[in-house]
Amino acid sequence: MSAPTHRAVILGGNRIPFARSNKQYAKASNLDMLTSTIDGLVARFGLAGETMGEVAGGAVLKHSKDFNLTREAVLGSALSPTTPAFDIGQACATGLETVVSLTNKINAGQIESGIAAGVDSASDAPIVVGDSLREILLELSRAKTLTQRMRIAAQIRPAYLAPQAPSTGEPRTGLSMGEHQAITTAAWGISREAQDELALASHQGLARAWDEGFFDDLVTPYLGVSRDTNLRADSSLESLAKLSPVFGKRLPEPATMTAGNSTPLTDGAASVLLGSEEWAADHGFTPLARIVDAEAAAVDFVDGAEGLLMAPAYAVPRLLARNGLTFEDFDVFEIHEAFASTVLCHLAAWESEEFSREKLGLDGPFGTIDRTKLNPLGSSLAAGHPFAATGGRIIATTAKYLKLTGKKRSLVSICAAGGQGLTAIVEAA
Numbered sequence: 001m002s003a004p005t006h007r008a009v010i011l012g013g014n015r016i017p018f019a020r021s022n023k024q025y026a027k028a029s030n031l032d033m034l035t036s037t038i039d040g041l042v043a044r045f046g047l048a049g050e051t052m053g054e055v056a057g058g059a060v061l062k063h064s065k066d067f068n069l070t071r072e073a074v075l076g077s078a079l080s081p082t083t084p085a086f087d088i089g090q091a092c093a094t095g096l097e098t099v100v101s102l103t104n105k106i107n108a109g110q111i112e113s114g115i116a117a118g119v120d121s122a123s124d125a126p127i128v129v130g131d132s133l134r135e136i137l138l139e140l141s142r143a144k145t146l147t148q149r150m151r152i153a154a155q156i157r158p159a160y161l162a163p164q165a166p167s168t169g170e171p172r173t174g175l176s177m178g179e180h181q182a183i184t185t186a187a188w189g190i191s192r193e194a195q196d197e198l199a200l201a202s203h204q205g206l207a208r209a210w211d212e213g214f215f216d217d218l219v220t221p222y223l224g225v226s227r228d229t230n231l232r233a234d235s236s237l238e239s240l241a242k243l244s245p246v247f248g249k250r251l252p253e254p255a256t257m258t259a260g261n262s263t264p265l266t267d268g269a270a271s272v273l274l275g276s277e278e279w280a281a282d283h284g285f286t287p288l289a290r291i292v293d294a295e296a297a298a299v300d301f302v303d304g305a306e307g308l309l310m311a312p313a314y315a316v317p318r319l320l321a322r323n324g325l326t327f328e329d330f331d332v333f334e335i336h337e338a339f340a341s342t343v344l345c346h347l348a349a350w351e352s353e354e355f356s357r358e359k360l361g362l363d364g365p366f367g368t369i370d371r372t373k374l375n376p377l378g379s380s381l382a383a384g385h386p387f388a389a390t391g392g393r394i395i396a397t398t399a400k401y402l403k404l405t406g407k408k409r410s411l412v413s414i415c416a417a418g419g420q421g422l423t424a425i426v427e428a429a
């Protein structure tokens, strides 16, 4: 018998249809949705009762009680309770980070199988109280007598009761993701028309994929929802052009970002099954693809020197250089559409002689992506973006796409809050 190679392969995925926040899944918790997507995957692959190597998951918006949300999901799932699980936090790149983490563990021989997952619910976002009330409540929980409790409770002032609403604001700048991106969009001169065209292509690609049954073995209906609810199959440039700008109204340049060319706040969960080649063969599973390499980057956005969501513009060139590849070597580009303009800014950076020379240290432009290969099955603008679930959606989609079409290589790129980005090369197995 030959020595185990521990080469990790992607075997399939499962997600629930993504839904716009505060609608169909308004009463579902992160735990409900994460458990459901894992159970759907377990059912599809007949893994009930099995002890998996490890399950990695995460959510960007977590309640403080969710100190190991993924472990709780495993305990509530059909997997054996002896399956270990852990949470990862990498903002919008969390889902991809779980895939990379488990791939590395399998490749290292630490585990033979795993489920990478992610979930987010803007409907079930945690509400936090201010520091003044929090300190009083903590003191109250330590009080031993009624007199102590009454003395401490008397310190509470009506103003302390105002909750701190969750937001997509960057802690260091106070600006929302959309406001940051509006600045970057203007800096790169991305037009409203180009953003709307990308948004339309996303809806058309996703609608086509749904109609062709592509998601039949990747999505399990949930709470009466059987398709991504943000998808507008009848979207048009005319309807997109009518939408009013939502971000960047205070910028000197005309605001160009709208609800149509920005991802909506979304609820959803996604999961990916990974295993070593040996584990897959033992279970009779057909490998779809594998993660060949991954690269993270971070940018200094706080002083405005770089756009908040521009880290992939740096990660991708490093990743490709390390693997001796250029854009011509890829059949598919899966670039997370945080906003249409985010993708367009990345493309513009790679095509820019100035950016490539000054920021990437190259002799000329890094390269141009063949737009017919960009997000062929739509992406986050159409599907929605439940933050930590997006990576799993993209990996499962592109792995199946490679297998189905006989194509060889996909580039996955996800920007994240905090000025970070995570990218990966996926190859057909």
Ligand SMILES: CC(=O)SCCNC(=O)CCNC(=O)[C@H](O)C(C)(C)COP(=O)(O)OP(=O)(O)OC[C@H]1O[C@@H](n2cnc3c(N)ncnc32)[C@H](O)[C@@H]1OP(=O)(O)O
Residues within 6 Å of the ligand: 092, 168, 177, 178, 199, 232, 235, 236, 239, 240, 243, 246, 258, 259, 260, 261, 262, 263, 264, 265, 309, 337, 338, 339, 385, 415, 416, 417
């Ligand atoms: C790393 C990262 O990923 S960063 C990204 C993180 N994510 C975010 O920051 C979320 C960004 N998105 C948002 O904050 C919100 O979705 C916003 C501000 C863009 C829009 O919010 P809302 O105004 O509540 O959106 P809403 O769903 O009501 O849409 C506004 C209008 O646009 C319309 N609309 C939205 N999309 C489309 C479309 N594709 N085509 C036509 N009309 C559309 C809606 O029907 C609605 O019309 P109505 O007012 O007549 O009902």
